[in-house]
Every structure is written in structure tokens, then in C-alpha cells.
Amino acid sequence: MAERAGRAATGSSSTGPAPTVVVRGGTVLDEQGERRADVLVRDGRVVALHPDLDVPAGATVLDAGGCLVAPGLVDLHSHLRQPGAEEAETVETASRAAVLGGYSAVVAMPNTDPPIDDVSVARHVLELGREALCTVSVAGAITVGRAGERLAPMAELAGLGIRLFTDDGAGVQDGGLMRRALQYARALGVVLAQHCEDRAIAAGGVMHEGAWSSRLGLPGAPAAAEEAMVARDLALVGLTGAPMHFLHLSSAGSLALVAAAKAGGLPVTCEVAPHHLALTEAELAGYDPIFKVNPPLRAWRDVLALRRGCAEGLVDAVATDHAPHPPEAKDAPLDHAPPGMLGLQTAWAVTLGALHRGEPAYGEVEATAEGAWDRAVPGGAMRGMAGGGPVPAERSRGHLPVPATGGQVPVRARSGRLPARDSGGQVPTMTVRDVVGLLSWRPARIAGLAVDQGGEHGGPVVPGGFAHLCVLDPAEPWTVDGATLASRSRNTPWHGRRLTGTVRHMLVAGEPVVVAGEAQR
């Protein structure tokens, strides 16, 4: 059943016979290793690999010099917005962004309008996926209307081959209901995926609660809001024995909980998002809602913990949480703007930069309490008012506290300076192959899309294998321009910033859907 279901749950595009293609000059890289090889692709399959392949007559040759030829990336976490918010994104536009980002498969999150809590909506999205440029898999909702009150028809949805269920956008708040969902899911052989956020503890926070939220006067959501639900759900996994996947973990504390649970043998997996590996809460200093995301960008120590979790194998996947919103929705006060940022076209470069090259986070230096205080709001300078130049830093930071008297507690003893980069020590960097694994074969297995699960994704790149291949240039720099991304929305946090790592070509089912960085349809 798993095999049949695994295939049925995806809409794979097919537009007639794919041409014969030779991917020439690259280094083939998959779960089994890496080797210099040209790759011959015909009829949607890899036909041959050889260091110096003869090009058959009529074959399309794609130059992969200096590039990696890897199994297509698999995104566990994409918001395709269709049905219901087509002004933000459609299955088609998201799939174009996906292939331009190196993805051959994406899992569509069910928080659409109407939500994917019903067979008819799931069928509709799968149908749209058949016209898409990549494989579109679907996740179903855990509860009806994602309202957290009663279980969605999981067995009916599983009958379509749906393997992941989540109320993403919100966590299931009712622990009793979550327990029943896990018990029910276990018998179906499906996996529940939780957006961990205790709503009462988060209390409407719009950014990470810490030095920056306190300085900026923005309501903060503490890491404890995430960690409390991780802890609760780990207890429920222990109780029910049902497997579970944790979506977009963002705090050091969450990873510590998952590490302990895995060490104890619990059947859990977890993902992190590229932006949580590269950006910190300091990005909110300018009050730009582009940087509002849920879970929020956190402190530098959390960024380091996530990187460490990836390097040590604790984290099972990097997933984009691609969340398009139209400009008018983001041009609002921070507490009214919806959370979310684009991710599909930048994930490869951002993840490679964070985990392989160990690049510093953007805003790293400012991600300290003193930074929060000194920098205040950029751009607010009253030119001509401050008189004699900048105020000395010693002065603007206020006076150091003197020893406490009476009932007073010195501030620094209570909260102190936020940990800066030294707090996490040296985070080991990862090989490129391990980074690709976090983006490809490891998430493919969680999504039930791997070959040994009856799917087509995540490699290996071998004769007879499915020709979902990305050709990745790990060294090419580029500057992100939100307006030229394939998404219908522009809410990328990387606009105007420089990244290193591009997608040169992309084959989906043997069809070259991206050639030299250009989408072919």
C-alpha cells in the first residue's frame, strides 16, 4: 500500500516525451558518495554515468563544469497559497520558484482557504500539481478547518497517499486532541508534523522575546512558547509510540529537547528553516515586516545551536517554510502584517553559506543587548539636532550599575549582556554533500517520497534511477532581487543582499525545466 500511495499522493508533471540529455562535466553527488561523471538521461530516467560519456546524436548537452549534479532538492514545507490566496502565489508560480531553487519536489502545506482538511481540496491541489514544473506532494490538516477542535478525515486523506499531516500556521493547542491524533495516525502509518507554538505563552508576540523586543517595544514571543509544545509532544510520542516530525524548530532549547528524545529512542524527526540559520532578531530593528516570520528570527545563540544541530546530525532536514505574501499585506504595522518569507529560490545558497562556509549571520554584531540599545532605530537621526557629533558610546549606554543595595537587583546580574558569538564556541562546518543531504535525500524520506518508499526523489543518481536532478554551482555569487524571483510575491528577506550558490540547471522527470538559470516554461 505504501508504494501505491506514495506515488498517488503526488502530481507529477508530464508534457510528452522528454528529450535525451547529457549533463556534462559535473561532479555527481548523492547519499552514496561523489564521483566525477557525465550523466545520460532518457525517458525520465538516468541511463548511464561515465567520466567521459559519448554524446548520442540529437541529445541536449547541459554544461555542468564546476557544478554538483545531485538528486533534486525536496522541500518539506512550502506554502503554495492555492486555493484561496492566488494573489500571493499559485501552485504553478511556486513550482517555478522551486525548480529555479533546485527543488524537484515540494510538500504543499494545508493552510489554504479552504484548508486541505478534506479529500476534495486535496484532490484539487494534486490536480493543480500535475501541471506544475515539479512534483507537488500534499500535507493534510490534523484538525477540521485547522481549528484544533476535532480530527480531520485522516484515513480518507491517507487513502489519497497523503503521508504528512499538520495544522501548520498553528500548533494543536489541545494536548488531549493531539494525543488522539497521534494514536489515530499511528494505525494509518502516517506522520504528524507539529508547528510548535503554545499560543498562550506566545501571547501574540510578533518577534522573538529578548533584548531586541524589549528595546523596540514590540510584543515578544519567548522561545519557551515553542519549547513548551515540543516538550509536550515528545511526552505524547512517548505515550503513543506514534512517529512525529517537528516543523521549523528555531530555538536552542527545542533542539536540546529533541536531542534527548532521540537519544531515548523516540521516533521523531525535525527540520529547521534556512532563515533561522542565517538571520537574527536584530533584523527587526528597522520595523520592516519582511522580517516577521513565525517562529520568529531568534538570537545569535539560537542560530549557532541550529547550525550545530545540523552539523551533528540531530537536525534531519532543512525546509524552506516558503510563505509568500503580497506587498500590500506586508506594508502594514508589524503587529498587523502576516508572518512569513519567501524561501524556495534562496534556500540552497543560504543553507550552504550558513552550514558549509560558516558565514556570520546578518546582523550578528547587532544581535547583542548593547547593540539593541546603542543602535536604536536606524534612520531616526535628527540631522543637525544632536549638535556636536555622535554621543560617546560610554555615555549612550548609560552608567554601569553599582553594587546593589536594599531590595535592588543590579540589572546586569539579572539579565546581563546577551550571549554574543563566543557563547556557542566554534560550530563545525559541514561538507557540501551533507548540506545537500539535508535538502534532498533526508527530507525525501520524511515526506515518503524516497525511492525505497515507492517514491522517486532523493536519489541515488544511478542508471535506472529517476532523473530528478539539480545542477548546483556552489561558488557563483549573485545579488537577490525580489522583483525578479519567480514567486508572485516579493517578500524575500534577502532582497539586495549577496549570496553565493546558484542553480544552473534542473531536470524534473528528465525534462530540463531550468537551463542556465532560466526557467524553460
Add this chain to the structure above:
Amino acid sequence: MTTVPADVLHPPRTSLLSVADLGAEGIARVLRLSDHFVEIGRRPIPKVPALRGRTVATVFVEPSTRTRLSFETAARRLSADVVSFTPDTSSLGKGESLRDTVQTVAAMGVDCFVVRHASAGVPAQVARWTSRSVVNAGDGWHEHPTQALLDCATIRQALAERAGLRVADTGVELFDGLRVAVVGDVAHSRVARSNVLALGALGARVTLVAPGSLLPGSLAGWPVHGVTADLDAVLGEIDVCYVLRLQTERGAGAFVPSLREYTAGYGLTARRVARMAGDAIVMHPGPMVRGVEIADDVADLPRTVVLRQVANGVAVRMAVLFLLLGSDEQLASDELGAGAIHGGSAGARGSAHAEKRGAGRG
């Protein structure tokens, strides 16, 4: 190192978004200048031509009569024209976005937006959407810079009187080592944030006094001397007791078990005032909730300078608008004796200059 230069995303311009933008020197300059405007306010016709031809728009998306009237009075006393927006009277109520509203108004030739909003950061956003000056008139829990400035002006007056000096003869050195307690709902208070910044910059020793549930999630980096939950422990050691309003309309009531218990722990009663030094003053940003954070009889004591705070509000806001919108010539002459403000020859030149610029923008 910040990888994206701040001025790419937020071009520097003449706006007042945070009192921290001013620094100690800037605050001192506002206070010096407001001395002139206090004097002007005492005249039979309290009006000068300094900003003739300039237009100030007050955009108050959160209800506030006092602050809006204070800004509008300040602008009119400088002879600026004033246009006024509230959600009830504008197309904001029809679903137009704030960004479109701001850009529409800017296109009419407004020189300065005075922005009040329930959400932190909106003045910073407005400053990105328009090239005009923006004054933060209070944004969410973030800041209320002109409140902190008028509070500093009020403290300076009280300190000068205490020392037997003329206010105009004193500077901000009076603040060095000044002991200030900020009492109450710090977490949800923009007034607290701006005052902590301003007083910290001037060298005062600020102690926060509040139950843990009314403190922000982190105090890391705050330029404060200490924090305590025990008001009685600090009363005898302060020069200024700054009482914050318990913001029950923002749900702050849920952060303490009851108003009765809050008042018992943090309400400024006559019994508590009696433990303060004889010349220590009591301040409150208003509107006061008598019987909750401040007892009725305390609110009317001579040492309670609330009405003086309000009176100083107009002069301080005149100073801010003048510094933002006055011409370079006017600002230069302000340093030489405020000739521009008083309508002297330098002022006449300045006004003509301002009108020319204003016409060019219209």
C-alpha cells in the same frame, strides 16, 4: 559590521523617531531652545512667524486628544499650517492603507508628519514611505520622545528652583547622578522607554520599580541603575518619583491579580510620599487614574508637577518642530540668541527662505 548599511534601507533624514537619536547634546539643545518658547508662551500673543508657510500633518491613528492638541498648538504658535487626520475622519476608515494615506498627504505638500499609532514602529515605517520629516508622537510600547523631552524640561525647572538658579542659567549637568524611580507598568510603556533613554543619556541613575509581570522580557542593555519590586525600599533615596499609568486598556490589568493589590504595592499614597525627601518631585505622564497608581491627595500636592509637564509640552514640541523644519539660517541664529524665533531680521530671512521651499514642494 553590519552588512547592509543602515542608510540603504533607512536614508538619514530629519526625523525624530527615538529620543536616543538626540543623544545628550541634542536633548540639551532642545531644552535650551524650549526656554525661549516658554517665554513666548507667556506673551499676550504667544505666536512667532518662524515656520510660516510650512505645513504639519498630525496623523493620530490611536485616540489621543492631549498630545495631538499639544502638537497642533505648538505648530500654530510657530505659524505653521496644521492638517489633522484621524481614522474617523479620513479614508483610513474606508480601508485605505496607511502607506497610501501617508503618500497621498505627502503629495499635497506637507512638510512634517506627527504620527501616533498603537503599533510600535509605525513612525519608522512612515519615515521609509515618505521623504518628509516624521515625529514620533507615541508608537505602541516603543517610544514617546517628546514626552521624555518635556519631562526632562520639567525636571530641569524643578532642579533649578531647588538650587535657587534661573532655569536659563542651568544645563543638563543637573541630571548627572539624579536619582529617578520609574514606577509601574514598564513593559507596556513607551513613556518609560523614552524616559529611560533620555535620563540615561543625561547621566541620571534610573531605578525601575515594578512587579515582574510588568517588566519587559529582558532588561539587557537598558541604561538603568537597578530594578526592584519594592517601592518602599527606594522612596527615601530618590529625587524624582515617576509614576506610570497602569494601562488597563491594553490588558495590563491581567498582569496583576487586582487593582487593589497593585495599588497596595505600587500606588503612590500620601503615606509613601511622606517617606520621600522634602524636595523630591512626583511626575506622571497623564492621564492619571486617581486611586490606582496615584492617590487623589498626592495628585494635587505642590511637589506633583503634572500640570507643569503639560505646560512644558507645548514649548518642547515647538522646539522639536523648529529644529526639524526651521531653515539652516534660523537654526544658526538660534545658537546666536534666538533671533529667528523672535522675528528679528534673521527670522525674516529665514521665513522667506522657508516659504520659498514650501512653495517649491507644493
